[in-house]
Amino acid sequence: MAGLHKHTIHKEHGHNGWNNAFKPALTIAPGESVDFETRDASGGQINVNSTAADVPKIDLTMVNPVTGPVYIDGAEPGDALKVTLLGFQPSGWGWTANIPGFGLLADQFPDPALHVWKYAPDGKTPAMFGPGGKVPIRPFTGTIGVAPAEPGLHSIIPPRRVGGNMDVRDISEGTELFLPIEVKGALFSVGDTHAAQGDGEVCGTAIESPIGVSLKFDLIKGANLKFPTYRTAGSVSKHIDGKGYEVTTGIGPDLMQGARAALSGMIELLAKKHGFKPVEAYMLCSVCADLKISSIVDVPNWVVSCYFPRQVLE
Numbered sequence: 001m002a003g004l005h006k007h008t009i010h011k012e013h014g015h016n017g018w019n020n021a022f023k024p025a026l027t028i029a030p031g032e033s034v035d036f037e038t039r040d041a042s043g044g045q046i047n048v049n050s051t052a053a054d055v056p057k058i059d060l061t062m063v064n065p066v067t068g069p070v071y072i073d074g075a076e077p078g079d080a081l082k083v084t085l086l087g088f089q090p091s092g093w094g095w096t097a098n099i100p101g102f103g104l105l106a107d108q109f110p111d112p113a114l115h116v117w118k119y120a121p122d123g124k125t126p127a128m129f130g131p132g133g134k135v136p137i138r139p140f141t142g143t144i145g146v147a148p149a150e151p152g153l154h155s156i157i158p159p160r161r162v163g164g165n166m167d168v169r170d171i172s173e174g175t176e177l178f179l180p181i182e183v184k185g186a187l188f189s190v191g192d193t194h195a196a197q198g199d200g201e202v203c204g205t206a207i208e209s210p211i212g213v214s215l216k217f218d219l220i221k222g223a224n225l226k227f228p229t230y231r232t233a234g235s236v237s238k239h240i241d242g243k244g245y246e247v248t249t250g251i252g253p254d255l256m257q258g259a260r261a262a263l264s265g266m267i268e269l270l271a272k273k274h275g276f277k278p279v280e281a282y283m284l285c286s287v288c289a290d291l292k293i294s295s296i297v298d299v300p301n302w303v304v305s306c307y308f309p310r311q312v313l314e
Protein backbone atom coordinates (compact mmCIF):
# COMPACT_ATOMS: atom_id res chain seq x y z
CA MET A 1 0.00 0.00 0.00
CA ALA A 2 1.42 3.36 -0.98
CA GLY A 3 2.39 5.74 1.77
CA LEU A 4 2.72 3.10 4.46
CA HIS A 5 5.85 3.26 6.53
CA LYS A 6 8.08 0.36 5.53
CA HIS A 7 10.81 -1.04 7.81
CA THR A 8 13.74 -3.41 7.32
CA ILE A 9 15.41 -5.65 9.91
CA HIS A 10 18.79 -7.12 9.03
CA LYS A 11 19.74 -10.64 10.03
CA GLU A 12 22.23 -9.43 12.67
CA HIS A 13 19.21 -8.37 14.77
CA GLY A 14 18.29 -11.83 15.89
CA HIS A 15 18.20 -14.19 18.83
CA ASN A 16 18.39 -17.86 19.79
CA GLY A 17 15.47 -19.17 21.82
CA TRP A 18 12.46 -17.20 23.09
CA ASN A 19 12.61 -14.81 26.04
CA ASN A 20 10.16 -12.00 26.73
CA ALA A 21 13.04 -10.01 28.27
CA PHE A 22 14.79 -9.63 24.88
CA LYS A 23 14.99 -5.97 23.87
CA PRO A 24 12.94 -5.12 20.74
CA ALA A 25 14.99 -4.59 17.58
CA LEU A 26 12.21 -2.43 16.15
CA THR A 27 8.93 -0.83 17.24
CA ILE A 28 6.09 -0.45 14.75
CA ALA A 29 2.46 0.61 14.67
CA PRO A 30 -0.34 -1.78 13.66
CA GLY A 31 -0.89 -1.69 9.89
CA GLU A 32 2.81 -1.36 9.11
CA SER A 33 4.99 -3.84 7.23
CA VAL A 34 8.56 -5.02 7.69
CA ASP A 35 11.14 -6.68 5.42
CA PHE A 36 13.10 -9.29 7.37
CA GLU A 37 16.45 -10.78 6.43
CA THR A 38 16.91 -14.29 7.83
CA ARG A 39 19.74 -16.71 8.47
CA ASP A 40 19.57 -20.41 7.56
CA ALA A 41 18.46 -22.85 10.28
CA SER A 42 22.07 -23.77 11.13
CA GLY A 43 22.91 -20.12 11.82
CA GLY A 44 25.69 -20.23 9.22
CA GLN A 45 27.21 -23.51 10.43
CA ILE A 46 26.32 -25.19 7.10
CA ASN A 47 27.28 -23.52 3.82
CA VAL A 48 27.45 -24.45 0.13
CA ASN A 49 30.78 -26.24 0.67
CA SER A 50 29.69 -28.33 3.67
CA THR A 51 29.67 -32.14 3.62
CA ALA A 52 27.98 -34.87 5.69
CA ALA A 53 31.03 -34.78 8.02
CA ASP A 54 29.99 -31.25 9.11
CA VAL A 55 26.49 -32.37 10.19
CA PRO A 56 27.42 -33.98 13.57
CA LYS A 57 29.45 -30.84 14.41
CA ILE A 58 26.34 -28.60 14.35
CA ASP A 59 26.02 -26.81 17.71
CA LEU A 60 22.34 -27.29 18.49
CA THR A 61 22.23 -24.23 20.78
CA MET A 62 22.77 -22.10 17.67
CA VAL A 63 20.06 -23.62 15.45
CA ASN A 64 16.96 -21.79 14.22
CA PRO A 65 18.11 -18.23 14.86
CA VAL A 66 15.21 -15.81 14.38
CA THR A 67 15.16 -12.17 13.35
CA GLY A 68 13.47 -9.73 15.75
CA PRO A 69 11.85 -9.13 18.11
CA VAL A 70 9.44 -6.54 16.77
CA TYR A 71 7.37 -4.62 19.32
CA ILE A 72 3.87 -3.83 18.04
CA ASP A 73 2.49 -0.69 19.66
CA GLY A 74 -0.76 -1.29 21.51
CA ALA A 75 -0.50 -5.11 21.56
CA GLU A 76 -1.75 -6.58 24.84
CA PRO A 77 -2.11 -10.13 26.20
CA GLY A 78 -5.36 -11.61 24.85
CA ASP A 79 -5.13 -9.80 21.51
CA ALA A 80 -4.24 -11.66 18.31
CA LEU A 81 -1.45 -10.61 15.98
CA LYS A 82 -2.51 -10.92 12.36
CA VAL A 83 0.55 -11.50 10.17
CA THR A 84 0.07 -11.29 6.40
CA LEU A 85 2.82 -12.96 4.38
CA LEU A 86 3.34 -10.48 1.56
CA GLY A 87 6.27 -12.06 -0.25
CA PHE A 88 9.61 -13.88 -0.19
CA GLN A 89 13.07 -13.19 -1.59
CA PRO A 90 14.76 -16.63 -1.94
CA SER A 91 18.58 -16.83 -1.86
CA GLY A 92 18.95 -19.72 -4.36
CA TRP A 93 20.73 -22.13 -2.03
CA GLY A 94 19.76 -24.40 0.80
CA TRP A 95 20.48 -27.68 2.55
CA THR A 96 18.72 -30.80 3.81
CA ALA A 97 20.38 -33.02 6.39
CA ASN A 98 19.79 -36.22 8.27
CA ILE A 99 20.94 -35.20 11.74
CA PRO A 100 21.70 -38.24 13.96
CA GLY A 101 19.13 -38.58 16.75
CA PHE A 102 16.60 -36.24 15.07
CA GLY A 103 13.68 -37.11 12.76
CA LEU A 104 10.71 -39.48 12.60
CA LEU A 105 12.91 -42.52 11.75
CA ALA A 106 15.99 -41.50 13.76
CA ASP A 107 16.40 -45.09 14.98
CA GLN A 108 16.66 -46.40 11.40
CA PHE A 109 18.96 -43.67 10.02
CA PRO A 110 21.81 -43.20 12.52
CA ASP A 111 24.35 -41.81 10.02
CA PRO A 112 24.68 -38.14 9.05
CA ALA A 113 23.78 -37.14 5.48
CA LEU A 114 23.69 -33.78 3.72
CA HIS A 115 22.34 -32.49 0.43
CA VAL A 116 23.21 -28.95 -0.65
CA TRP A 117 20.64 -27.48 -3.04
CA LYS A 118 21.04 -24.79 -5.64
CA TYR A 119 17.73 -23.55 -6.98
CA ALA A 120 16.44 -20.77 -9.22
CA PRO A 121 15.52 -17.89 -6.84
CA ASP A 122 12.52 -16.99 -9.03
CA GLY A 123 10.99 -20.33 -8.01
CA LYS A 124 10.12 -21.21 -11.61
CA THR A 125 12.44 -24.23 -11.97
CA PRO A 126 12.30 -27.22 -9.64
CA ALA A 127 15.35 -28.02 -7.48
CA MET A 128 17.15 -31.26 -8.42
CA PHE A 129 17.79 -34.16 -6.08
CA GLY A 130 19.36 -37.64 -6.47
CA PRO A 131 18.35 -39.74 -9.48
CA GLY A 132 15.80 -37.50 -11.21
CA GLY A 133 14.03 -35.87 -8.25
CA LYS A 134 12.57 -32.46 -9.23
CA VAL A 135 11.23 -30.58 -6.23
CA PRO A 136 9.06 -27.48 -6.80
CA ILE A 137 10.10 -24.45 -4.76
CA ARG A 138 7.50 -22.96 -2.39
CA PRO A 139 9.08 -20.76 0.29
CA PHE A 140 7.60 -20.39 3.75
CA THR A 141 8.55 -19.42 7.29
CA GLY A 142 9.39 -22.46 9.47
CA THR A 143 9.63 -20.42 12.67
CA ILE A 144 7.19 -17.55 13.17
CA GLY A 145 5.79 -16.47 16.50
CA VAL A 146 5.62 -14.15 19.47
CA ALA A 147 7.20 -14.27 22.94
CA PRO A 148 5.65 -16.56 25.59
CA ALA A 149 4.44 -15.04 28.90
CA GLU A 150 6.48 -17.47 30.98
CA PRO A 151 9.70 -15.71 31.99
CA GLY A 152 13.17 -16.97 31.09
CA LEU A 153 14.80 -18.49 28.03
CA HIS A 154 12.85 -21.18 26.17
CA SER A 155 14.22 -23.54 23.53
CA ILE A 156 13.38 -22.61 19.95
CA ILE A 157 12.81 -26.25 18.94
CA PRO A 158 9.26 -26.98 20.18
CA PRO A 159 6.38 -24.94 18.77
CA ARG A 160 4.07 -23.44 21.40
CA ARG A 161 0.62 -21.87 21.72
CA VAL A 162 2.26 -18.56 20.64
CA GLY A 163 3.62 -20.19 17.46
CA GLY A 164 7.35 -20.51 16.92
CA ASN A 165 8.92 -23.50 15.15
CA MET A 166 5.64 -24.74 13.69
CA ASP A 167 7.13 -25.82 10.33
CA VAL A 168 3.73 -25.48 8.66
CA ARG A 169 4.49 -25.40 4.97
CA ASP A 170 1.28 -23.50 4.09
CA ILE A 171 2.35 -20.41 6.05
CA SER A 172 3.56 -19.15 2.69
CA GLU A 173 2.88 -16.25 0.34
CA GLY A 174 -0.59 -14.78 0.76
CA THR A 175 -1.40 -16.62 3.99
CA GLU A 176 -2.84 -14.69 6.93
CA LEU A 177 -1.63 -16.06 10.26
CA PHE A 178 -3.27 -15.23 13.60
CA LEU A 179 -1.09 -15.64 16.71
CA PRO A 180 -2.27 -15.46 20.36
CA ILE A 181 -0.41 -12.62 22.12
CA GLU A 182 0.83 -13.27 25.68
CA VAL A 183 2.99 -10.20 26.39
CA LYS A 184 2.77 -6.43 25.91
CA GLY A 185 4.03 -5.47 22.44
CA ALA A 186 3.71 -9.10 21.27
CA LEU A 187 7.50 -9.34 20.54
CA PHE A 188 7.34 -11.00 17.13
CA SER A 189 10.25 -12.84 15.48
CA VAL A 190 10.69 -14.94 12.32
CA GLY A 191 13.30 -17.26 10.79
CA ASP A 192 14.02 -20.88 9.78
CA THR A 193 12.84 -20.15 6.26
CA HIS A 194 12.33 -23.16 4.00
CA ALA A 195 12.38 -23.26 0.18
CA ALA A 196 10.20 -26.41 0.19
CA GLN A 197 8.84 -28.99 2.65
CA GLY A 198 6.27 -31.77 2.83
CA ASP A 199 3.65 -31.93 5.60
CA GLY A 200 5.52 -33.65 8.41
CA GLU A 201 9.11 -32.54 7.64
CA VAL A 202 9.84 -36.19 8.35
CA CYS A 203 13.66 -36.31 8.42
CA GLY A 204 13.78 -33.21 10.62
CA THR A 205 14.97 -30.73 7.99
CA ALA A 206 13.35 -29.14 4.93
CA ILE A 207 15.18 -27.23 2.18
CA GLU A 208 16.76 -24.99 4.84
CA SER A 209 17.45 -21.73 3.06
CA PRO A 210 18.05 -18.10 3.98
CA ILE A 211 15.07 -16.25 2.46
CA GLY A 212 14.00 -12.64 2.91
CA VAL A 213 10.38 -12.25 3.98
CA SER A 214 8.00 -9.29 3.87
CA LEU A 215 5.26 -9.23 6.50
CA LYS A 216 2.40 -6.93 7.40
CA PHE A 217 1.13 -6.68 10.98
CA ASP A 218 -2.34 -5.92 12.32
CA LEU A 219 -3.92 -6.28 15.76
CA ILE A 220 -7.21 -7.98 16.56
CA LYS A 221 -8.14 -6.69 20.00
CA GLY A 222 -9.50 -9.20 22.53
CA ALA A 223 -9.44 -12.15 20.11
CA ASN A 224 -8.55 -14.61 22.90
CA LEU A 225 -7.29 -17.30 20.53
CA LYS A 226 -6.43 -20.65 22.08
CA PHE A 227 -3.86 -21.54 19.41
CA PRO A 228 -2.59 -20.07 16.13
CA THR A 229 -4.95 -20.18 13.15
CA TYR A 230 -4.26 -19.34 9.51
CA ARG A 231 -6.08 -18.70 6.28
CA THR A 232 -4.43 -19.62 2.98
CA ALA A 233 -4.76 -17.45 -0.11
CA GLY A 234 -5.79 -20.28 -2.45
CA SER A 235 -4.90 -23.84 -3.42
CA VAL A 236 -2.07 -25.27 -1.30
CA SER A 237 -1.00 -28.07 -3.67
CA LYS A 238 -1.44 -26.77 -7.24
CA HIS A 239 2.33 -26.43 -7.58
CA ILE A 240 2.90 -30.12 -6.94
CA ASP A 241 -0.21 -32.30 -7.47
CA GLY A 242 -0.65 -32.16 -11.27
CA LYS A 243 0.38 -35.78 -11.81
CA GLY A 244 -1.21 -37.31 -8.73
CA TYR A 245 0.50 -39.19 -5.93
CA GLU A 246 2.01 -42.49 -4.92
CA VAL A 247 0.48 -43.29 -1.51
CA THR A 248 1.55 -45.72 1.21
CA THR A 249 -0.26 -46.27 4.51
CA GLY A 250 0.33 -47.29 8.11
CA ILE A 251 -2.60 -48.77 10.05
CA GLY A 252 -2.84 -49.34 13.81
CA PRO A 253 -3.86 -47.86 17.17
CA ASP A 254 -0.98 -45.34 17.44
CA LEU A 255 -0.78 -42.34 15.09
CA MET A 256 2.98 -41.97 15.58
CA GLN A 257 3.60 -45.62 14.69
CA GLY A 258 1.17 -45.30 11.78
CA ALA A 259 3.11 -42.30 10.46
CA ARG A 260 6.39 -44.19 10.81
CA ALA A 261 5.00 -47.21 8.95
CA ALA A 262 3.51 -45.11 6.11
CA LEU A 263 6.83 -43.30 5.68
CA SER A 264 8.87 -46.53 5.80
CA GLY A 265 6.62 -47.91 3.06
CA MET A 266 7.27 -44.87 0.89
CA ILE A 267 11.04 -45.05 1.41
CA GLU A 268 10.95 -48.70 0.32
CA LEU A 269 8.88 -47.82 -2.76
CA LEU A 270 11.23 -44.98 -3.79
CA ALA A 271 14.29 -47.17 -3.30
CA LYS A 272 12.86 -50.14 -5.19
CA LYS A 273 11.13 -48.37 -8.08
CA HIS A 274 13.24 -45.24 -8.52
CA GLY A 275 16.75 -46.15 -7.43
CA PHE A 276 17.13 -43.82 -4.44
CA LYS A 277 19.32 -44.84 -1.50
CA PRO A 278 17.07 -45.21 1.59
CA VAL A 279 18.54 -42.11 3.27
CA GLU A 280 18.04 -40.10 0.05
CA ALA A 281 14.41 -41.26 -0.15
CA TYR A 282 13.94 -40.25 3.52
CA MET A 283 15.32 -36.74 2.85
CA LEU A 284 13.30 -36.40 -0.37
CA CYS A 285 10.09 -37.31 1.50
CA SER A 286 10.96 -34.59 4.05
CA VAL A 287 10.98 -31.89 1.37
CA CYS A 288 7.95 -32.94 -0.71
CA ALA A 289 5.81 -35.81 0.70
CA ASP A 290 2.76 -35.18 2.89
CA LEU A 291 1.67 -37.23 5.89
CA LYS A 292 -2.10 -37.21 6.37
CA ILE A 293 -4.48 -38.67 8.90
CA SER A 294 -6.86 -40.40 6.52
CA SER A 295 -9.20 -41.73 9.21
CA ILE A 296 -9.28 -41.58 12.98
CA VAL A 297 -12.67 -43.06 13.89
CA ASP A 298 -12.74 -46.77 13.09
CA VAL A 299 -11.74 -48.09 16.51
CA PRO A 300 -9.23 -49.23 17.46
CA ASN A 301 -7.14 -48.60 14.31
CA TRP A 302 -6.32 -45.35 12.53
CA VAL A 303 -5.00 -44.86 8.98
CA VAL A 304 -2.05 -42.59 8.26
CA SER A 305 -1.14 -42.04 4.59
CA CYS A 306 2.10 -40.83 3.05
CA TYR A 307 1.46 -38.91 -0.20
CA PHE A 308 4.40 -38.61 -2.58
CA PRO A 309 3.79 -36.27 -5.57
CA ARG A 310 4.50 -38.17 -8.80
CA GLN A 311 5.55 -35.04 -10.71
CA VAL A 312 8.73 -34.96 -8.61
CA LEU A 313 9.78 -38.19 -10.34
CA GLU A 314 8.33 -37.75 -13.86
Ligand SMILES: [Zn+2]
Nearest residue numbers: 041142192208
Ligand atom coordinates in the same frame (compact mmCIF):
# COMPACT_ATOMS: atom_id res chain seq x y z
ZN1 LIG B 1 14.00 -25.42 9.24
